Amino acid sequence: MTKEKVAIIGAGPGGLAAGMRLSSAGYEVDIYEKNAYIGGRTSLLELGDYRFDIGPSAITMPHALTSLFMDCNRDLQDYVTLVPLAPLYQLFFRNNKTFSPYHDQDQTIEELKKHFPDNEENYLQYMEESAKKSLYLAPLMNYSLSSLLDYVRPAMLRALPSLSLGRNLNDETSRFFTDPDLRLAFSFQVRNMGMSPYTTPGIYSIIPFSEFYYGLYHPVGGHNQILKAMAEVLQENGGRIHLNTEVDHFTFQKNRIQNFTLKNGETISADHYVINTDFAYTITELMQEKKSLRTKSLTKKEFSSSTFMMYIGLDKSYPTAHQSVIFPKNAKKYSDELLSKKILSDDFAVYIINPSTTDTTMAPIGHSAIRLMVPVPNNQSHIDWEKEKPSFEKKVLELVKTFLKMDDLEEHIVEKKIITPKEWEEDFHLYQGAVHGMTRSIRQTGIQNPVYRLNKKFPNLYVVGTNAHPGTTLPYIIESANFVAEQIHKKEPKT
Structure with a gap:
């Protein structure tokens, strides 16, 4: 029997995990990625001699990864070294209490x-x-x-x-x-x-x-090493990854995806289509032909917060935990301002990730590659980030300097890059800059999740990633890929 073709849009962890599963099962798999690199929000950022994970800071449930590789007849340890974090994180409260769980x-x-x-x-x-x-x-x-x-x-x-x-x-x-x-x-x-x-x-x-x-575990070299390993297994199985290949739109034939067209004009046809792009972006941009679908899928939906990210290369080593969190004075008020009122709060949380304490490959010896993350409202807030960025950056640095005893932090900055919700939306194609897509709530899961409605409407279209079942963090994104691979296998014609 001729191999069934699977076209996957997006070389993030969900798309790569689905590609691994399907290519190992004998399907002809092609992944189309708009960037010149794989990973999306899980990719590597290099600033001079400093290396940063753009998104995730650590992984949990490593058995999900191990199982994925085992099911593809591979040993995860041949590709990636996972280092356990101890403590898991150091937590700073505004009443001067600290707590470092293990x-x-x-x-x-x-x-x-x-x-x-x-x-x-x-x-x-x-x-x-x-x-x-x-x-x-x-x-x-x-x-x-x-x-x-x-x-x-x-x-x-x-x-x-x-x-x-x-x-x-x-x-x-x-x-x-x-x-x-x-x-x-x-x-x-x-x-x-x-x-x-x-x-x-x-x-x-x-x-x-x-x-x-x-x-919690840190992959030596950063999370990109996990994505690199996934890509290697996919390619060893005959799968292909097409970089710098952006999808423009889908074409439909009744209740099925007929094909999709690339930005370069090429048309791609397959038996099954898997999307690993932001779900809302897919509906609003790739499926413009289905305007009613956009209205039904996104009207009154709630989207996650965004993040203000700072990637800082320092010519000094600071003795911090791999992960630290500074909590706001009033966590409930901050949550309301973040998600309901969508205003930029003066009382916010900061996540500090310093993998250089665990992994010497992330920065030169004696240096640090530190990432600061602040949850902020998504772009439904209409915050002018070009205007707010300088003053907000200063507030973040002052808070970190105070709690982590980094009084001379700014004096040692060699490299710096900032990503605001504006860039998350424009450069990463995340709807409203919401880095985790739709929020997980009773009204937006199960039968109410528009992802399922999409699959029911177009039986040859599948969704993996953050908004798919069960979604959210890396282990569950891998589970979403397992679920999709099983669904495709069930639809394979029997001989």
Whole structure:
């Protein structure tokens, strides 16, 4: 039988993982990437002698990666070296408290005794109940949750008590911790998904739990090494990656994708089409022919926050943790201003990533490649970043200098690059600069997720990545690729 053709748009982790799976299963796979490099938000940024991950700072659940490579008859360790982070991060609160949790429970308990005494048993109860929740939720990864049938399956009925229905993540965490700082320490992780602990469904407590349970890891050389490994496996299986090849638009024939046209005028046809681009960008730009689809899919949808990113090469080494977080004075008020009011707050959080403490390949010896990330409103805020950037940059640096004891920080800056929501939208094709696409809420998951409606409308079109099932972080993006590969395989003609 002739190999079925799969065309994948976007060489991000979701597209590459799907390409690995499908090429290993014998499909003819081509990936079309608009940039001159793979990875998108997970790619490498080089400024002089300094190397930065554009997006992710660490990975959890490494078994998801290991499983992907094993299923493609490869050993992840032949391609990538993962270094565990200890501590996971150093957390700074505005009341001068600090907390540095670990993957190792005994070390975390010692930290609790030092900074939050009498919470040791609460922590152990949190870990035990969250572990049970994860076990009940794991089987749901195999269902799209786009059909009412999925909601009455035995696995769903068994998981119902673990869904934390009616509770947000802060509510869920409050069941175990009364101290507001400690509640923040066990819920802030969803901020890396562009969401708020005060509005995110309680089911997402599995995200912070996974970091404590599985640990966090840094790939030596940066996250781009994972993407590079994925690309190597794809190509070893006969798959092809076409760089500098931007898609212009899809052409439809009734309820199927007929083909898509590249910016250079070339037309590409395949049996199956997989999109790893930002979902809203796909609807608004690549599917302009379907204006009604745009209206139905995006009207009244809520999108994640964006980020103000600073990549700084320093000719000095600072003794910081691999990851540090400075929390705002009022986390609830900051969340409201960030996601609801969409205003640029004077009281904000800063994430400091200094991989040079773990990985000597990121900067010259004795130097640092530091990344500062501040969650800020997406471009629905209409903030003029050309105007606000200089003063906001100064505020960020002052906060970091104060809490991380980097008084001479600015004196040692050799290289610097800033990415604002404006660049996220214009250069990375992220709708409204929302770095994580649509937010995960009850109204935008399961049957309500427009991704599923798109697949039902066009059966030969599939979505992987942040907004697909189950999406969000790298392990779940890999799961979305596994899910799509299985769906395509099920539709393969039987001989």
